[in-house]
Amino acid sequence: xxxxxxxxxxxxxxxxxxxxxxxxxxxxxxxxxxxxxxxxxxxxxxxxxxxxxxxxxxxxxxxxxxxxxxxxxxxxxxxxxxxxxxxxxxx
Amino acid sequence: xxxxxxxxxxxxxxxxxxxxxxxxxxxxxxxxxxxxxxxxxxxxxxxxxxxxxxxxxxxxxxxxxxxxxxxxxxxxxxxxxxxxxxxxxxxxxxxxxxxxxxxxxxxxxxxxxxxxxxxxxxxxxxxxxxxxxxxxxxxxxxxxxxxxxxxxxxxxxxxxxxxxxxxxxxxxxxxxxxxxxxxxxxxxxxxxxxxxxxxxxxxxxxxxxxxxxxxxxxxxxxxxxxxxxxxxxxxxxxxxxxxxxxxxxxxxxxxxxxxxxxxxxxxxxxxxxxxxxxxxxxxxxxxxxxxxxxxxxxxxxxxxxxxxxxxxxxxxxxxxxxxxxxxxxxxxxxxxxxxxxxxxxxxxxxxxxxxx
Numbered sequence: 001x002x003x004x005x006x007x008x009x010x011x012x013x014x015x016x017x018x019x020x021x022x023x024x025x026x027x028x029x030x031x032x033x034x035x036x037x038x039x040x041x042x043x044x045x046x047x048x049x050x051x052x053x054x055x056x057x058x059x060x061x062x063x064x065x066x067x068x069x070x071x072x073x074x075x076x077x078x079x080x081x082x083x084x085x086x087x088x089x090x091x
Numbered sequence: 092x093x094x095x096x097x098x099x100x101x102x103x104x105x106x107x108x109x110x111x112x113x114x115x116x117x118x119x120x121x122x123x124x125x126x127x128x129x130x131x132x133x134x135x136x137x138x139x140x141x142x143x144x145x146x147x148x149x150x151x152x153x154x155x156x157x158x159x160x161x162x163x164x165x166x167x168x169x170x171x172x173x174x175x176x177x178x179x180x181x182x183x184x185x186x187x188x189x190x191x192x193x194x195x196x197x198x199x200x201x202x203x204x205x206x207x208x209x210x211x212x213x214x215x216x217x218x219x220x221x222x223x224x225x226x227x228x229x230x231x232x233x234x235x236x237x238x239x240x241x242x243x244x245x246x247x248x249x250x251x252x253x254x255x256x257x258x259x260x261x262x263x264x265x266x267x268x269x270x271x272x273x274x275x276x277x278x279x280x281x282x283x284x285x286x287x288x289x290x291x292x293x294x295x296x297x298x299x300x301x302x303x304x305x306x307x308x309x310x311x312x313x314x315x316x317x318x319x320x321x322x323x324x325x326x327x328x329x330x331x332x333x334x335x336x337x338x339x340x341x342x343x344x345x346x347x348x349x350x351x352x353x354x355x356x357x358x359x360x361x362x363x364x365x366x367x368x369x370x371x372x373x374x375x376x377x378x379x380x381x382x383x384x385x386x387x388x389x390x391x392x393x394x395x396x397x398x399x400x401x402x403x404x405x406x407x408x409x410x411x412x413x414x415x416x417x418x419x420x421x422x423x424x425x426x427x428x429x430x431x432x433x434x435x436x437x438x439x440x441x442x443x444x445x446x447x
Contacts, residue, residue, distance in 0.1 A: 001339050002330070015340045019330045019445055021284075034430075041442050042282035042373050042429040046271035048333040071285070071332045 002069070005079050008061040020054035023066050048072060050088050092229055093252060095236035099217035102267045105335070105367035106398040107290050107324050109303050109314065111148040111208030112173055115164045118423035118435055119376060123396075124173050125420055126403030127207060133402060139219030141211050142317065148208030149178065149186070150305040151352070153197045157307050161203040168205075176204045187304060189353050197308035197351060210303060210314055216401060240276040246385035247277070263388045263412050265404075268333070268368035270391035277384055282373045282429045283392050284444040286327045287366040289337040291345065293359040295319030300353075309348030320362060323349060327371070329445045337366040369394060374428075375447030376435035379407045379421040388412050389426070394447055 002014040022044055028036035048071055055065045068078040068086050080086040110130050112123035133141050152158045165175035179201045184192045192199045225231060232254070239251035240262065249258040264273050274281045296319050305312040310326035325345035328337045342364070350357045372378060372392035377400065379390045390408040393400060407421040417425070428434060440446045 013340075014330075014338070021443065021445065022331075038430050039280070043280040044271065044282065044284055045275075045280060046284050046331065048269075048272060048285075051331050053331065069330075072334050074332065074334060074338075 002074055002076060004055060004065065004067060004076060006057055006060060006063070006065060007079060007081055008063055009057065012057070012060060014055075016057060016059040017065075018056040018058040020056050020064070023052045023054045049091075050077070052086065052088060054082075092224070092231045093235045093237055093250070093257075094231070094233050095253075097233050098221055098231065099214060102367045102369065102393075102397055103213055103217045103401075105290070105365060106213055107312070107314070107322050108210045108213045108316075108398060109148065109208070109312075110143070110211050110399040111205055111303070112399075113148060113150070113164065113168060113175065113203065113205045113208065115167050115437055116376075116435055117167070117171060119437060120168055120171055120173055122403055122407070122420045122424070123399065124171070125406070126400050129402035129406065130211060130399075131207075133211075133216075133219070137219040137223045139215060139222060141215045141219050143209065143211045145207050145209040146314075147204055147206045147302040148305070149183075149202040149204040149302055151183065151190075151199050151202045151307040153200060153308045155200075158200055161201075165203050174205055174207050176206065178202045178204050186302065187300065189299065189355055190304070191352060191354050194351060197306075199307075202304075202307075204302075208303065210316075211398075212317075213398060216398075220401075220405075237273065237276070240273070240387070242277055242384055242387075245383075247387045259386075261386045261388065261412055263390065263408055265390045265408065267391075267393050267397050268370055270370045270389065274382075274389070274391075277382070277387055279382060279384070281378075281389075281391070281426065283370045283378075284331050285333050285368050286329070286371045286445055287332045287334065287337045287368055288324065288327055288395060289341055289345070289364060289366045290322065290324040291342075291361055292316070292363045293321040293323075293356075294362050296321070296359065304352075306348050306352040309344065309351065311345055311348035311352060313349065313353070321356070321359065327445055328366075331445075333368055335366050335368055369397070371444035371447055373442040373444055373447075374434040374436040375438065375440065376424060377404070378424055378426050379404065380411055380417050380425045381415070382426055 005011045064082040066080040078086040112127040114120040168175040236253045241249045300315040303314040313323040370392045378392040410418040
């Protein structure tokens with residue numbers, strides 16, 4: 001069970017959350033070329049290691065959280081608010 | 092053929108051994124039907140008993156909407172010459188009396204059956220292919236991990252491995268679950284995420300489930316192995332991972348969906364449980380074809396469909412490498428369909444790999 005320490009609600013089980021994918025990509029401007037939109041929607045680093053990802057607290061406070069989680073150990077290192085930029089460990 | 096560990100210990104040994112071709116989209120069902128035909132002659136081709144058993148694959152439905160979707164899929168298959176048969180509630184009851192057809196919450200209205208579908212012995216497939224390839228002159232080098240792909244002027248020239256460099260004009264990637272990492276060695280970010288899918292085996296019992304049966308109101312499917320264990324699984328855990336193990340929320344979902352469909356399952360103990368890492372693409376369909384780098388080819392993004400695709404995946408991959416152009420069967424499964432918008436999204440889920 002992945003447990004996420006929501007900044008608003010405290011420690012909660014993953015079952016309360018909805019996963020929303022890679023949080024490192026940002027939507028390009030409206031006039032950006034198609035290539036930029038392709039990369040935004042489809043190109044992924046898919047790292048084996050630390051991954052910054054969106055978790056939506058759908059059965060809780062309904063806030064979007066930025067979670068730094070390891071894709072081999074499943075350890076959750078940092079849980080940040082949507083507007084923050086959490087630090088990603090180098091190893 | 093370079094393999095970082097021993098062959099057969101990756102997803103070949105971690106799947107639930109189902110073969111079928113009951114897909115809606117023509118590009119997908121033509122490909123999988125070719126694969127199923129290759130399965131039907133595989134033992135003769137390889138001179139190896141792969142234990143292919145065409146026991147039938149049936150997907151149950153529990154609502155009018157799901158019935159319409161099953162009819163549509165069955166008709167799409169039949170228009171392409173693939174067998175599909177709509178079974179009603181009483182036929183389901185007669186076929187497998189253990190199914191709780193009159194379940195109060197999810198009553199079974201019927202099912203879509205493909206009688207030519209079934210199971211095969213996964214380890215035998217690995218060893219049969221390995222022996223046949225070896226006899227035909229393929230060098231299978233185990234415990235040799237690829238650590239780099241050398242690209243010069245937009246074309247591949249070789250690979251770096253833990254046992255030294257190898258020059259090559261053409262390189263094919265075939266690494267379920269780890270395609271992103273390998274493609275990044277050539278500088279490509281591919282439209283793939285790695286996710287884990289769990290599977291389970293119960294203690295051995297007498298013949299109980301004669302077909303492959305899929306529950307329509309939750310993520311659950313089941314068949315019975317020749318040793319007697321019930322083999323079953325469900326959906327993805329739903330977050331990026333390379334770890335070959337999943338978590339308890341999915342375990343609970345799979346078992347409870349199984350008990351809803353077949354209440355007698357509650358009396359059985361689980362014997363084994365494991366997870367496999369899969370390449371999930373953004374439309375739920377695979378990629379076989381060329382890449383932007385000359386001489387680099389890939390068969391990737393197999394989502395849950397890799398095992399049943401084994402013969403045709405290799406067939407189309409080999410064709411594409413030999414001809415430097417895709418075969419008709421895989422011309423739609425290109426890497427650049429994500430640029431051109433020609434997605435193959437069977438279920439219309441949108442660009443979310445964890446939902447495919």
